[in-house]
Amino acid sequence: MQSGREGSSPSLSTKSRISCMKIARNRRKDNLNELMVFLQNSKLEITSSNYMQIALWYNGYIVRKANTGKDKKSNTYQKRLKHSYQRSLRVVQLYCYINNIANNLGYVYIISNPAFPGWFKIGAAKDAETRLNTYQTYSPFRDYVLEYYTLVDKYELKEKEILSSFSHRNNEWVYAPIEEIIACVA
Numbered sequence: 001m002q003s004g005r006e007g008s009s010p011s012l013s014t015k016s017r018i019s020c021m022k023i024a025r026n027r028r029k030d031n032l033n034e035l036m037v038f039l040q041n042s043k044l045e046i047t048s049s050n051y052m053q054i055a056l057w058y059n060g061y062i063v064r065k066a067n068t069g070k071d072k073k074s075n076t077y078q079k080r081l082k083h084s085y086q087r088s089l090r091v092v093q094l095y096c097y098i099n100n101i102a103n104n105l106g107y108v109y110i111i112s113n114p115a116f117p118g119w120f121k122i123g124a125a126k127d128a129e130t131r132l133n134t135y136q137t138y139s140p141f142r143d144y145v146l147e148y149y150t151l152v153d154k155y156e157l158k159e160k161e162i163l164s165s166f167s168h169r170n171n172e173w174v175y176a177p178i179e180e181i182i183a184c185v186a
Contacts (some may be wrong), residue, residue: 026042031091034062051092052153059088089151106155108162108185110147111135111179113127119173120147122180124159148182 037044038061039054046054063081070077092093093105111121125131128149135144150156159172162184168175 009138028091028094031087032094034182035091035095038062046092046095046099051096051101051103051105055085055088055092058092059085062088077086078131086151095170104154104156105151107149107151108132108155108158109149110181112145112147112178113139114143114171115139119170119175120178121173122162122181122185123172124155126155147178152184 018066035058038058042057042061044054044057059081062078062176064072065082067077067080090107093103095101096103096105106124106126108122109131110120111123111132118147123131128146132144132146136142161173162181163169163174165184166176167183174181
């Protein structure tokens with residue numbers, strides 16, 4: 001999970017440039033290489049029907065690799081498994097994007113704008129940061145803030161489920177304390 005507080009590329013289209021930038025950030029290229037080594041060593045292949053299972057196996061692999069000799073039932077080990085799961089999903093999502101493998105991985109996100117105090121937009125997108133940039137074009141002050149986002153499977157369905165849990169809303173905008181909204185999204 002990420003908090004604002006706390007994808008073979010054909011041509012150099014905008015989508016491709018964004019993907020190239022994201023591969024370079026946050027060790028994504030290293031993580032992608034590590035996933036490919038894991039797949040090769042495990043004799044596995046990611047498909048549109050097994051990407052979530054691969055993400056789970058890959059997550060266990062990276063946590064075991066970083067915590068050799070640790071008790072797998074300990075609280076610390078379990079916390080590391082949970083924490084690294086978002087990284088595993090991001091790497092699998094990027095691998096699927098680059099290799100044109102269909103998947104339902106995407107972000108459910110929360111954004112705010114100081115012009116609408118107490119109101120938060122709950123949305124879903126393949127890429128939360130890129131989606132935020134499209135919102136910025138609607139505001140002359142570029143003042144939308146990505147408050148929170150998390151990568152999930154079936155992201156559009158998850159967004160609808162979350163939105164339906166709030167009674168005080170206007171389409172995708174919800175009036176509620178941010179902590180309550182994050183608790184529903186997380």
